[in-house]
Amino acid sequence: MAVPYVNLNAVNGHFFDEYTEELKKMFDEGQFVLGPVVQKFEEQFARYVGIKHGVGVNSGTDALMLSLAAAGIGPEDEVLCPAFTFGRCADAIARLGATPVLVDVRPDTYCIDADLMMASITSRTKALVAVHLFGNACEIDRICTVARTYSVAVMEDMRHAAGARVNGRRLGSFGQFGCFSFYPTRTLGGIGDGGLVTTGDEKNAESIRRLREHGRLGGKGEHDMVGYNSRLDAIQAALLSLKLQDLDENNWERVENARLYTQLFKGSPVQTPPFKDDLSAVYNMYTVLVPERDKLAVHLTEKGIGFGIYYPTPLHMHPAFEYLGYKQGAFPVSEDLSKRAISLPIAPGLKKKQINEVANAVLSFYGASVS
Ligand SMILES: Cc1ncc(COP(=O)(O)O)c(C=O)c1O
Structure with a gap:
């Protein structure tokens, strides 16, 4: 699906x-x-x-x-x-x-x-x-x-x-x-x-x-x-x-979707973002860190699973900001995230079944499945 x-x-x-x-x-x-x-x-x-x-x-x-x-x-x-x-x-x-x-x-x-x-x-x-x-x-x-x-x-x-x-x-x-x-x-x-x-x-x-x-x-x-x-x-x-009038309800739905992903990815190679259930995170994007991100992206595309890659290039590596004079290695965390981050579907309207489907598609790439 x-x-x-x-x-x-x-x-x-x-x-x-x-x-x-x-x-x-x-x-x-x-x-x-x-x-x-x-x-x-x-x-x-x-x-x-x-x-x-x-x-x-x-x-x-x-x-x-x-x-x-x-x-x-x-x-x-x-x-x-x-x-x-x-x-x-x-x-x-x-x-x-x-x-x-x-x-x-x-x-x-x-x-x-x-x-x-x-x-x-x-x-x-x-x-x-x-x-x-x-x-x-x-x-x-x-x-x-x-x-x-x-x-x-x-x-x-x-x-x-x-x-x-x-x-x-x-x-x-x-x-x-x-x-x-x-x-x-x-x-x-x-x-x-x-x-x-x-x-x-x-x-x-x-x-x-x-x-x-x-x-x-x-x-x-x-x-x-x-x-x-x-x-x-x-x-x-x-x-x-x-x-x-729907904003709070929609954000709570995002939180519940994040809760489910957190459970489904537990113990897997997928590093989930901190789970907060007090609206201090509203999960506009549900961004996880994964090994071999670009290969996973190809795998998800083949399975028809939508995703986003935010952001593949940290700011200092964009040609537009070359003039600032930063070199590769200047911001190690940003550089690492730009290679490992991938955002999964989380928006309101998503069914539990679909979240399971997404998690399974991700886990199958690493030879695992939702338990
Ligand atoms: C963190 C952040 N700030 C600002 C913007 C720009 O917002 P807008 O597209 O409304 O100009 C973006 C765009 O994606 C963004 O990700």
């Missing part, structure tokens, strides 16, 4: 009728960019995260870039970010003329190592990007304490972690900025690109509102600063508003 990596209809399909009613209203009213539908979602999402402001933008990448811009990051500044993450994280820093300073990650959570991060702070460090990779919370309390000590801003990269919480408090409310993405496969996904910045600070929220709207605020002609065109569309916000 083939198992797709993700089946988006399982989380979107039942909203179709309600959503088309919203679309009809939107057509009647003709407000497609920002406007009341977006504002309603921004308020609703900020309440959900437990923070004062939410500002909708058009992607997770822009959420980070606009946050860095609002924090005044520019040439001469250094921004710390993990060496094992999506390349666009360092892009956002480099686009502002600042220098991405890479830091290795932890082998257990795959997230930035707080001790190494602290050791990388210099007088030029102005911000750090804490990526809650694959939906695993990074050491956010420690990171925020270090950041306060050195007066460095914390950007939480929330792309994989919408809905996750630590000690009952939602991620995205710890740092100065929470940078969310609503790419369709995320824990809260739209039907296209979308993003949002959370912040507890009125001035920061206003800066992001200006930056996303060409540097101006409201309908006035004057531009107070050089900005971007990075607004959230109402067609995304209307669906996200509806889907927000």
